[in-house]
Amino acid sequence: MALEIERKFLVNGEFRDEAVDATRIVQGYLCSAPGRTVRIRTRGGRAYLTVKGSAGPEGFSRYEWEKEIPVDEAEELLKLCEGALIEKTRFIVKQGDHLFEVDEFSGENAGLIIAEVELKSEDEQFERPAWLGEEVTGDHRYYNSFLSGNPYSGWRC
Amino acid sequence: MALEIERKFLVNGEFRDEAVDATRIVQGYLCSAPGRTVRIRTRGGRAYLTVKGSAGPEGFSRYEWEKEIPVDEAEELLKLCEGALIEKTRFIVKQGDHLFEVDEFSGENAGLIIAEVELKSEDEQFERPAWLGEEVTGDHRYYNSFLSGNPYSGWRC
Numbered sequence: 001m002a003l004e005i006e007r008k009f010l011v012n013g014e015f016r017d018e019a020v021d022a023t024r025i026v027q028g029y030l031c032s033a034p035g036r037t038v039r040i041r042t043r044g045g046r047a048y049l050t051v052k053g054s055a056g057p058e059g060f061s062r063y064e065w066e067k068e069i070p071v072d073e074a075e076e077l078l079k080l081c082e083g084a085l086i087e088k089t090r091f092i093v094k095q096g097d098h099l100f101e102v103d104e105f106s107g108e109n110a111g112l113i114i115a116e117v118e119l120k121s122e123d124e125q126f127e128r129p130a131w132l133g134e135e136v137t138g139d140h141r142y143y144n145s146f147l148s149g150n151p152y153s154g155w156r157c
Numbered sequence: 158m159a160l161e162i163e164r165k166f167l168v169n170g171e172f173r174d175e176a177v178d179a180t181r182i183v184q185g186y187l188c189s190a191p192g193r194t195v196r197i198r199t200r201g202g203r204a205y206l207t208v209k210g211s212a213g214p215e216g217f218s219r220y221e222w223e224k225e226i227p228v229d230e231a232e233e234l235l236k237l238c239e240g241a242l243i244e245k246t247r248f249i250v251k252q253g254d255h256l257f258e259v260d261e262f263s264g265e266n267a268g269l270i271i272a273e274v275e276l277k278s279e280d281e282q283f284e285r286p287a288w289l290g291e292e293v294t295g296d297h298r299y300y301n302s303f304l305s306g307n308p309y310s311g312w313r314c
Binding site: 030031033035036038049051053063065067069073076077080081082 | 187188190192193195206208210220222224226230233234237238239
């Protein structure tokens with residue numbers, strides 16, 4: 001059983017010049033029930049089906065299972081997904097010993113930028129980049145599965 | 158896109174002596190939203206993840222996508238499934254040019270026996286076995302995904 005330990009933050013500032021990689025991601029959810037999500041993702045010419053379990057009480061750890069699948073099959077499966085598809089560019093930024101994944105959303109979630117850092121344990125220390133804003137780990141509104149049903153463009157209405 | 162065309166019937170009578178194969182199946186649903194189900198199944202030492210789309214208006218055709226996955230991973234994924242797991246024995250019965258899959262449920266769905274025949278088109282003719290009962294094609298109560306949340310043992314209360 002693979003556990004994912006990560007902390008999630010909003011981004012306030014310019015991070016793009018520090019990025020070592022940028023990839024376009026399109027993803028959707030076959031389901032996003034409490035306790036389990038099934039995600040279809042295309043990313044840089046490859047595609048994946050991912051199952052995630054529920055987060056722990058503080059939102060850090062989630063069971064995650066992933067399989068690569070053919071891109072044309074992923075495109076068929078994306079048509080079955082609920083809600084809106086999520087479109088974003090993922091930038092990779094190195095800071096000290098850690099890699100930050102910074103997702104800049106487009107489409108209906110334009111304006112939202114979220115950074116995630118993966119950790120080996122829930123209390124592991126890491127160097128904070130200057131552009132790292134408020135922590136939103138465990139806040140369900142920033143789950144991509146929530147955004148597919150409740151896009152960021154509607155939050156400010 | 159693979160389409161599954163099948164008709165489904167209740168079973169009234171003895172079919173086991175005619176079976177050419179019998180396999181134990183355990184399955185669960187990561188989700189069973191209208192329009193899409195994601196199923197995890199173990200069957201005779203192998204395991205599969207299957208996505209099914211919604212049925213056509215008469216319940217005959219459903220989009221279906223399936224990948225074989227390792228059995229140990231399927232067992233982890235079954236723990237994430239909603240509702241009760243479905244346990245059944247699948248018998249294969251040849252009748253004329255067709256194969257009938259006859260599912261005899263156990264556990265919370267004991268007493269229920271359903272036969273399915275796969276067809277090349279929605280109007281293809283087939284020879285009816287003597288034990289074939291009422292047609293229930295398209296009746297959502299006989300979907301395994303419905304049974305996992307509403308087991309047959311509770312129907313008669």
